[in-house]
Amino acid sequence: METTQNAEVFHMPRIGEKAPEFKAITTQGEVNFPTDYKGNWVIFFSHPADFTPVCTSEFMTFAAMEERFAALNTKLLGLSVDGLYSHIAWLRTIKEKIEYKGMKDIEVKFPLIEDITMEVSSKYGMIQPGESNTKAVRAVFIVDPEGIIRTIIYYPLSMGRNFEELYRAIIALQTADAFSIATPADWQPGDEVIVPTAGSCGVAKERMESKDDMHCYDWFFCTKKLDKDKVMSTILKK
Ligand code: BEZ
Numbered sequence: 112m113e114t115t116q117n118a119e120v121f122h123m124p125r126i127g128e129k130a131p132e133f134k135a136i137t138t139q140g141e142v143n144f145p146t147d148y149k150g151n152w153v154i155f156f157s158h159p160a161d162f163t164p165v166c167t168s169e170f171m172t173f174a175a176m177e178e179r180f181a182a183l184n185t186k187l188l189g190l191s192v193d194g195l196y197s198h199i200a201w202l203r204t205i206k207e208k209i210e211y212k213g214m215k216d217i218e219v220k221f222p223l224i225e226d227i228t229m230e231v232s233s234k235y236g237m238i239q240p241g242e243s244n245t246k247a248v249r250a251v252f253i254v255d256p257e258g259i260i261r262t263i264i265y266y267p268l269s270m271g272r273n274f275e276e277l278y279r280a281i282i283a284l285q286t287a288d289a290f291s292i293a294t295p296a297d298w299q300p301g302d303e304v305i306v307p308t309a310g311s312c313g314v315a316k317e318r319m320e321s322k323d324d325m326h327c328y329d330w331f332f333c334t335k336k337l338d339k340d341k342v343m344s345t346i347l348k349k
Contacts, residue, residue: 121233124235124236124252124260124263125260125263126261126262126263127259127260128259128260129145129258129259130144130145130155130252130254130258130259131234131235132146133230133231133234135190135224135225135226135231136195136224136225137188137195137222137225138195138198138199138219138222139220139221139222139223140222142188142222142224144188145254145258146258148186148188148254148256148258149256149257149258150184151184151185151186151256152183152184152185152186152253152254152255152256152281152284152285153185153186153187153188153252153254154180154185154186154187154188154251154252154253154277154281155188155190155235155251155252155253155254156187156188156189156190156249156250156251156252156272157189157190157191157232157235157237157247157249157250158170158189158191158247159191159243159246159247159248159249159268160191160192160193160246161193161197161198161200161201162197162200162201162204165269165270165271166191167205167209167211168211168212168271169271169272169274170189170202170205170217170219171205171209171211171212171214171217172214172274173187173189173219173221173274174217174218174219174220174221175214176274176278177220177221179278180281181348182347182348183278183281183282183285183346183348184256185281186221187221188221188222188224189219189221189222189223189224190223190224190226190231190232190237190247191223191224191225191226191246191247192226192227192229192232192238192245192246192247193225193227194225195225197225202218202219202223205217206218206219232247235252236250237250239265242267242268243268246268248265248266248267248268249265249266249267249268249270249271249272250263250265250266251263251264251265251266251272251277253277253280253281253284255284255288261284262280262284264277264280279298279299282342282346283298285346286300286304286337286345286346289342289345289346290304290337290342290345291307292304292305292306292307292335293305293307295334300339300343301337301338301339301342303326303334303335303336303337304334304335304337305332305333305334306325306334324336
């Protein structure tokens with residue numbers, strides 16, 4: 112989709128495209144994206160504003176899960192249109208003062224980009240004027256180790272994200288890549304996976320005759336078993 116934003120023709124990043132490049136200042140120093148992340152999966156996400164409640168609950172949850180994402184070779188990178196000193200003060204307040212849902216003393220170790228100029232957020236379509244002219248929406252870009260955008264999710268200002276869903280999305284993407292399968296609705300590791308559509312009638316017929324680990328609902332819809340242990344031992348970082 113092409114839209115006009117800040118008087119320039121703007122192309123929304125899309126799934127399957129190279130992640131737009133940028134350099135930015137963060138709470139952990141400068142980042143050169145996606146170059147610095149080559150070889151890692153990245154969840155690049157925006158939040159509307161520092162010192163706001165939904166965002167605070169999100170950052171605490173995400174920071175508490177950081178090691179689980181690291182085990183999936185996945186790094187986290189946040190952004191808002193606030194400045195660096197605001198970011199630092201907010202993250203310090205979270206660590207020193209906020210106890211929420213059993214989480215306390217939470218240190219946000221992943222980088223948080225300052226984007227006062229809205230240069231990066233505009234590039235990624237994170238500023239959506241129907242929702243807000245001055246704040247980024249809650250955007251999520253999952254970028255693979257080659258710098259390709261693999262998933263995009265947007266939420267409005269009022270809705271905190273489901274971070275278990277983002278964790279599931281990373282596992283589903285990595286499982287699809289590793290086993291050349293697709294994952295059905297609500298898939299979780301250990302559930303059956305979808306095998307590629309049969310290319311010919313012969314293959315379809317063979318599939319309909321169901322092998323032990325495969326079940327065909329019709330010629331275009333076949334699943335097979337894939338053990339949770341096999342999935343997790345393949346994708347978890349050794
Ligand atoms: C929040 O994170 O609580 C929030 C931020 C911007 C607008 C509304 C809510």
